[in-house]
Amino acid sequence: MATAVGVAARGATPRARNGAMALLRSTGVAGMVSAAVIAVATVLAVFGPLLAPYNPELPSLGLAFVGPTGGHLLGFDFEGRDVLSRLLAGAQSSMIGPLAVVIAAMALGTAIAVVAAWLQGPVDTVISSGLDILFAFPGILLAVLAAAVFGAGLTAAAIALSIAYTPYVARVLRGAALRERGQPYVAALEVQGASGTSICLRHIVPNMLPLIVAQATIMFGWAMVDLAAISFLGLGVQPPAPNWGVMISENEPGILQGYPLPSIAAGLCIVGVVIAFNVLGERLFEQAQAARR
């Protein structure tokens, strides 16, 4: 009994408890720079519309595509709006969509993975087969279908992408959950009479946290690219609302006329933030793998 308690106590403490700052420092220079970029993007997402020096939605056609001048660092877009202001205001819709997708897909995926790993047997087989079948739907395709059925908009696209990403998350996390399930402390807790739910919620999931965080970070980058693509296609955020994906497509005619700046500026914003999430996510992933060994 004493041994069981001892084993349970040792394994029950989640591992990466050294604090978020220590974890961040361990990701190296690249990781910390990426985290800084992400922090800036988040600040812009929250305060963007307030920071914009000019009105991001008021057209003034006489100024269409005028290059960078006086107080307008990036010039004007196809409707004569200040590009920099529109980028700052667009950060909100460009970041909030991916956030929703990541939260939904990670929550659902974790739940499915843990349930499958805990119950094992026929339930696990059914769930795994189901996950394999669901892989047939590429995210963008599901989002286009959703737009056709429910009308274009960020909500429908975000829900569709969450559904499309969940099988992948569940697949990846199921392996980790199975590994945790096989640990001695779980058996010890079971012997002591702890219920399945409490073991899963209080021990298994917290021990999977490094992997979950790493996966969520990388997934934010994917979701951002996919949602921007859907807005680019005209099926996501609708103009005149500012959004980086929409800005690329609505300013595309400008490229052919020799004014590539608005479109490219929006593109670079997306690429910059996505690279940051990718790099940080990869580093965190390595940390999660290393912590397991």
Place this chain on the structure above:
Amino acid sequence: MLLASLLVASFVIFGALYLAPGNPISALSGGRALPPASLRVLEQRYHLNQPFLAQYWYWLENALHGNFGVSITLQENVSSVIAARMWTTGGLVLYAALIILVVGIGSGVLAALRPGLADTSVLVSTAISAALPSFVAAILLITLFSVKLGWFPALGNGTSFASNIRHFTLPAVALAISSLAIVARVTRAAVREEADREHVQTAVSRGIPARQLIRRHILRNAAIPITTVSGITIASLIAVAAVVETAFSLNGLGAYLVQAAESKDLAVVQGISLVLVTAFVLINALVDVLYAALDPRVSLGSRAQ
């Protein structure tokens, strides 16, 4: 597994009709007001007075015979629209796949076997191109190669086969660029790992010439992960092609799917979705078969745990 995926996918595509707000008739007509005669035709054609599963069966049966219904916006058979545009999308995906395989695998092998400048430059360029979504790559390519340099046309399909190739080059590169990076990296990792293996070192010590060494000992074994990742990335091209087609104004299946989604032309959306999902599932199945063929230790139908 293949059939199950297709069945479930087709069920979802069909069922979308019922998820739409309002009743199926308004969904099919896209919210437009139709004369009673047309409504009756729609009711008959879609068997709307029959139970849900019977309707699904009729739809599926028709689809398998190539009959996807009529497009509300174009007043044409969906299948003829699909046939006309299939070659554009197919050609684009094929072109991009070729670029991914040749440049991706090629640079991966180069980086693995020649450490130093070649390796570093491949690593840096793949890090950059991996983060370039296809639509961003598209506008960058148009800006640089179409407008500034004038080497390639920016929009449209082109008329003859030769001009098709010219018109498709930038789109294919835009489509390929991020997948190319992933394939190059995986190839590099796989080849490096193989080159360190004992059997390769044995072969080197036995004096086997370099070219034969690379071909028979290293690449043969590294081919397995390379094939898997190439297959997955190429299959994913099918969905992303829609974005590239829109950016370059190519009249492919993807671009039309997007337009139909905007105008709520559900028959077209369902038809094209079914075709694209089928292609996706088929390519994945092909990769599985290829994987089993390349590695005699793997038997068909076994799944990685």
